[in-house]
Structure formats: structure tokens, C-alpha cells
Amino acid sequence: MIIDLEDVNYWYPSSSDPVLKNIHLKADRGEIILLTGPSGCGKSTLARILNGLIPNFYGGRLEGKISIIGMDPRETPTYKLAKHVGFVFQNPENQLFFSTVEKELAFGLENLGISPEIIMEKIEKILKEYGIEDLRNRSPSELSGGQQQKVAIASVMIMNPEIIVLDEPTANLDPVSAIKILGLVKRKTLEKNTLTIIIEHRIEIVLPFITRLIVMKDGEIVADGDPIETIITYRHIIGIPPILRLYERLEENGIKIPKKPKTPEELALMIYRYLQKHQISLGK
């Protein structure tokens, strides 16, 4: 387990009530976890423990057992955790510092002492992957919110972190770009056997990419498990995508489709096969 939290409680410096209560969370390589729940439920607070911003930057009282790739954020300087945990903030402006996109992408790698040739190779590759080649010499501060978000994600992914945390990555992106970027993140997670945690409200957009879903409410984890089953049980808090609602309507009417669909494309394929199968049995 590269993340192991046991009975974690946290109070911000000024708060008398804990904002995180009794958190138990184990997560391992290869997982892509959606962390969701109503605004103010504590999901961003929980994420900030994973990269050590809590307690190193925010202060407050943090209790419980915490192990992030074997490190305890209370005893580890943030820069050391940052080598292993890549974090993309909700507001990408806050994490872009340099005068050009190229410098933004190079910074972390230069710090690791990687040779300039290899850095250039990596930059070429990631600019292409994220479709931001034309932004290379632009200043991040003059880009649109969506472009900034792409640059922020690319600048984290280029470091190959073992844990990736994305806080509302699609908030500034149009839906088509959002899906493309989530696809890139998924590929990386599988290829490099890393762990990805996504915080997001738009369930129907992330559902095809995730392996596990955690729901938080009022500072507690109230559900943790299979994405579709969790959505069905907690729809009153997090909502349910239209395609799953349609699946349920078909099932209520006696149509048995073998699997609950994550996407419309998946349901279309199952309907197609269902019809094919029945036509074949007809022909016999």
C-alpha cells in the first residue's frame, strides 16, 4: 500500500470541530480513485495531507497513522514528498511560475539534475501528448484557464510522480479536452504503475477512467468501493449519469443486459450484441 491512513483526524488551526474524522484509506499502485462528495465535505483537505501541505503549510492538529510511500508528512519536508506526489490544484494559475511554458515544464527535471538533451526530449513528447506545442514559448499567465490547466497537468506528469492528485482537473476544460486528458492520465497510471486520485463533481465524465470511488460527507468517508455500485447507492448525494438511469429502466422492464454500463458506447455495444445473439438463436 503506498497510501495508508488509519484513524486520521484533522483540525484547522482556528476550528474547534474536526474537518476530517476517522479517516481510513488504503490505496495502491494501479488504482485510479475518484474522491467525491458535496462541497465542504473535506476532500480537498484530505488531498492536502497526501502532499504534506497539511500540516506543513496549513498547521492545525493532525492525528492518526499516516504513511505516504513510507513517509509521514508530519516528519517529512514538503519538497521531499513533492518528489513522489504530483499535485494539480483546482486553480492552475496558483502553480505556474515561469515566463514560458517550456521553462515551466523543464523546472522540476532540471532540479533533479537531468541532462538538457533528455529534458528537451521529454518536453517535446509531453507538449505533443497534451496538444500544447503551440504554447511552448507563451507565458503561462497569459493563457486561458483551460490552457493553463493543460500546462499544469503536463508539468506534473513530466516528473513521473508515483502518486498523482488532480483537484477538479476538468473545471476549466471543455468536455472534449477533459476526456482526452483523463485518457492520458489513465494510460500513465497503467504504464508506470502509479496511483491516481481525482477529485471531481462531474461523475459521468470521469466514470470511464476510474477503478474505485470514494464518497465523503461532513469530513468522513461514507462509501468506498466499486464505482458503479457506489453511484447507485449514493445517488442522492452525488447524482447518477443518465446512461445508468436508462440501464435501470430497461432492467425494471425485464431486459437483462449483462453489465451496468459506464458509457453510452458500452450500452450501445451490449444492446447490439443482445440483438445479435437473439437473432442467431432465431435462425437455428
Added chain:
Amino acid sequence: MDTPIIRVENVHYRYPSGIEALKGVSLEIYPGEFIAIMGENGSGKTTLIKHFNGVLKPSKGHVVVKGIDTGETSVAELSKIVGIVFQNPDHQLFAENVLEEIAFPLKNFGFSEDFIKRRVEWALKIMDLEKYSNKSPYMLSIGERKRLTIAAVLAYDPEVIVLDEPTAGQDYLQKEKISEIMNLLRLAGKTVVVVTHDVEFVVEHIDRVILMSNGHIIADGKTPEILSRIELIRKTRILPPQITRLAYLLYTKNIISTKYFIKTDEIIGTLLEILKDKKEEMR
């Protein structure tokens, strides 16, 4: 047909920086319509709605609101008719507390104190903000601030309500709240214009969709008609509704005979007919 409440005639708009954000836009909005303006970032959507209350005036062409040319009257006067809720609530909030924030436009329009009190109470209640009435707007969460800007516009009861990205960054429960407001506005006979990327919200509430790209209107029609033009809407970087994506695939495989579906309730009957049929044939 009624006379349009807003008429946009061949409007061009060039920002002082030289960027031409609107390149000849024409449209008519009729009383009681629920319209979505969709399109990729930078396509001119927000620039267009800023013309509806005169915050921006056309570089060329005309915008006419209830018979008044926006070039010939003040923003204050037009705001009585068209209330705009911008995307970022922080650009709109300035009062000391929530109550004042909602009362401010009403005072400005010179309504009686008694009337103002009633309207403020009503707006606080429907947006679920009563418990914050004496708090500073900046003590509220971003979702609550967004609801506050909506409350401040609803309170003075404009005929046309324009919402820029009302569901962006809102959680499920907050979205449900905004859905309730949409239903309420429909009952009240309001005209509503929404700028949004949220296609499932459009499916739920909107009758007419206007697609924009690069400063032009590239399509304008009934919601199912526009959203089922898959190639066109992909070009504007929007994802079609889930039910439409399903319908489109089944249509291309000749399983269903039309692709104009956007809602579960609409497609379920057709699917059951096809799938149940097969079950009976099998016996």
C-alpha cells in the same frame, strides 16, 4: 408570434485590444423562451450576453431590448429588464453583508422599503441563504456566493435572466437547487438565457440551443435537433448528451430509425419495443 424581447442585428464587436469577438451575429429572443448559448472557450458567448444589458455596445450593428436600442440608454435602465449573473461571483459581489447585497439593486431602482424587505426575504429563502443574511459575502463558499449572485438578480424580478455557467464547479446538490430555480422561472413565465458547457443541464431545462464558434452563430434550433448533430457539436468541443450518443450509435447500426433522442424518457419506449420484440420471437 410575439415581438422579440431582445433583437440582435448583425452585431460586430471589437475589444480595445483589437480582438474581434463577434463577427456579425443576429438573433431574436422571444418572451418565455429558455435558450442555451454553447460553444468552445473564446467563441464569443460571454461577449454576446454582455450586449443584452448594454455593458458592451456593438462596434457595428444594433441590439434592441424591448424596443429600446442599447446604444441609446443606460446600463441601469436596461438592467431592470435584463438581469445577468456572471460566471465568477466575485466580480459581482461588493456589499457588507448578504442582505445588503440583495437589497442594493432594489434600492437603486427606488422601490419602497416594505417592498424591498419582502423581496429580499423571498430571494434569501428560495436560494437557501437565510442563515447567512448578516454574514459578509466573502465568508460564504464559492457555491453559496454563486447562489447569492443569482438571488440578487431574482430579487428585483427582471423579465430576462441571463446565467453564465450556472452549474460550473457546483456539486450535485447545488445543481439540483439550480434546477429547481429553472423550474420556478419557467412557472413565472420568465425568459432565460444560459451560457453553458453542461449538456445534461441543457437537456433537462432548455428548449432552444444556439451554437457559437469563432464569433459567429453556426447553428440555432430546438434542443434535440441541435444536440443530435454530433459532428457539428463535436467541432465546438462539446460532448453530446449521453442518451444522444447512445441513439446515434444505435441509429448508425440500423437498430433504431431516428437519432433525435436526448432524454431517457424519450428513448426508453423505442428501446423496449425493439428489445421486448426479440424476447417474444425467441419463445
